[in-house]
Amino acid sequence: MSHALDATAGEIEAATVRDNRDNYLTDEWTVWSWLATTDHKRIALLYFASITFFFFLGGAAAALMRFNLLTPTGAIVSPETYNRLFTLHGVVMVWFFLVPAVPVTIGNFVTPLMIGARDLAFPKVNLLSWYLFITGGAITLWALFMGGLDTGWTLYTPLSSAYAKGYVVPVAVGIFISGFSSIATGLNFIVTIHRLRAPGMTWYRMPVFLWSLYSTSVIYVLATPVLAMTLLLLAFETVFRVGVFDPALGGDPILFQHLFWFYSHPAVYIMILPGLGVVSEIIPVFARKRLFGYKFVVWCSVMIAVISFFVWGHHMFVAGTSIYSAIVFSLLSFMVAVPSAIKVFNWIGTLHKGFIHFDAPMIYALGFVGLFTMGGLTGLFLATLAADVPLHDTYFVVAHFHYIMVGGMVSAFFGGLHYWWPKITGRMYPEMWGRVAAAMIFFGFNLTFFPQFILGYLGMPRRYHSYPPEFQVLNVLSSAGSTILAVAYLMPLFYFAWSLLAGARAPANPWGATGLEWQTPSPPPVQNFTSTPVVTEDPYSYPSPEAIQMEQAETGEARPNG
Amino acid sequence: MSFSLPAASSNAPEVDALLAALLLMSCAVLALVFGLMFFYVVRYRAGSRIDRGALAERTFRFEISWTAATLAIFFGLFLWGADLYVRLFEPPADALKVYVVGKQWMWKVEHPGGQREIDTLHVPADQPIELVMTSEDVIHDFSVPAFRLKRDVVPGRYETLWFRADRPGTYHLYCDQFCGTDHAHMVGEVVVLSGPDYRKWLSVTPGSETLAAQGQALFIHFGCSGCHGGNGAGSYGGPGGSPPGSTGQAPAPSYSTVRAPPLVGLYGSPVPLSDGSVVIADDRYIRDSILDPGAQIVASYQNVMPSFAGQISEEDLVKLIAYIKSLGAQRADAGQTGG
Structure with missing residues (x-):
């Protein structure tokens, strides 16, 4: 199979040390060389380690919750502990896993490689953002474990400001600090994508992943300050008893919800947009075909980012806001679903007449398309005003956003991790285990969350420590699914560790993919490229199906080797 | 153990019809997405020697048509949902007013005749009831799945919820907005009584004064x-x-x-x-x-x-x-x- 940049790739490979012992991982060995590194690739690994810790911590809380819900009266923990568990789960998963997940790890690693740059625009700011992130994380965890918090991650007033028993202010401080990490990261990506593209890398030659990351970064920079202000006001009210949100002090509790969701709804798109980008990278590679409707896909990312700022009111359809505002927010919520639907159609269009390979990243990506579609469709139920009324604040909502966040986003994260793993570590992962884990995640996920749609329709409210006995069968099914999901999420931890020690050495381009990051050795040298690459083609410039078939006919080989 | 939910209010069948339409549309889209995905990955798997032919050139037409189709379906659903929602929250003038006060973690009900209840609400069937609700502390949410209705109960203001129950029986009442430690125990029941039963209930329930x-x-x-x-x-x-x-x-x-x-x-x-x-x-x-x-x-x-x-x-x-x-x-x- 031919490469867009064969000549450049060849030159770079020749110029780099043959056995590839001289790369960013082996450059220096001291602990300090990691903690004080300004290399985006090493910072990405620091982030990988941190968010993996947070993912499994949040996951452990979820596992305990599912265990507790095995019986109608609550199997293992008290109501107070249960409330703290779901608060911990929400706070950790949202702010310390989902919001940063893809941008700070995969995004950090591949952005400079994809545009042919040596690093991000502000390497020191990049390191600072990691320190802000772990400082915020440490404060939040200390508060969650020492004081506990039982308000849910949404921190609704006046429950949080006047009635909660836990450490509201320390948790708010932790989230506040980690917010600056988001802003720093977003700013870094925006400037990098504007200023550091290699010669010939025009906007429309950028991989879709970078458009997604760019859109995400804009939300980081514009929405996170609103969260910061909201948390400051909340802390002010809690400490100084200044009436902002508490009606007993003359405040307005609904105002908090407006401010909170003005950040948190765009934040939902912070969580999913990078996942959409990852999948848009994986599908063309394993279908050996250009991405269908490239310009539509990239502008859909931008549209989603823009409209995401105008849909926050749909969290308040039953909160007592005006009927007219509810109507406007309902229409806008439908509008934000249009670009998401267009993306799904374009991914399917990409599969058409492709040469489809079923490596683990592709299985994750196909699973993502299915789960994201289900999450999106059930989102329409909640955008439809009268349908939202019975479903609001029930398990239907829980299932809906887990289809997007876990079924969608976490699948995309794992897909991306498998896809770029050879580039990041220089090793191949065991393919069979990768496929098994991907299939188990899809199955375990559906078993965990599909019953929750039915529970929600039947009226089971969310955040309940105990429930009426008629809901038990569905809850047991859901808990059973969560054990499969837990095993499936733990598997990569083991086979990735094995791969680091004993995996086969990865070539520069194991998947036969286009894209600059595959033109440099695996793992990349410290400076990424020995000479700045020049881009002359559109992204995903895979040969036409006719050309591939002619090549197949000549060689009798179905699968091209990169 | 049942996967069905009683429809006990006049608007419940209307909401169910809307939910059914959404479900039908979702199933159609899922069948299309999963069907095409499955068909393509089998037909165009790398090992398949099937002749691919030339790629479609004018992809613009596809984009325009599926965008337009999506918009049209979404707009229809939006209108249907909005119209019903407006009716769900506009109480008729002749509704019987019952006052509900939420507090951590109970529902207190005051009937116009002076009858008081805790965690239970007795209402007559086939008569519009308007609940006027407020909270003494945090935000609660009065939710009756059998009526397909809920509304947040917010401290410092009155929220209203109206319904016309049409099937006598006892139905779950939940607090749907997280309100602290015993949120899951802020549950109760709504008892719908036929006209004569309701009058009997009023007469035997001690209400000090109106x-x-x-x-x-x-x-x-x-x-x-x-x-x-x-x-x-x-x-x-x-x-x-x-x-x-x-x-x-x-x-x-x-x-x-x-x-x-x-x-x-x-x-x-x-x-x-x-x-x-x-x-x-x-x-x-x-x-x-x-x-x-x-x-x-x-x-x-x-x-x-x-x-x-x-x-x-x-x-x-x-x-x-x-x-x-x-x-x-x-x-x-x-x-x-x-x-």
């Missing part, structure tokens, strides 16, 4: 009568003084130093305010006027009333409102007899 009668005692206790008159007729005359609710018309000049608007017939009538606007004197307006009198001043009156915020409990407020409402009802009745 809400309005209790409210009258409070009206005197809190000193309201000092300015608004012993029976709410205003400070410049007894019953039958200046007719209240005579929109836009300034009341007769007062000879008292403290002058207060009359309350007879106030409930449900338009009130001209000093800023030129007109509000309808509903539960919310009366509550706000007791707690924050300076916010909405009746035209041609002075802002002299002190705030009662923090002095009157939510339950007592409900009784005061019921009393003021009863003053309006008296006048309406009188009007009817007179006419």
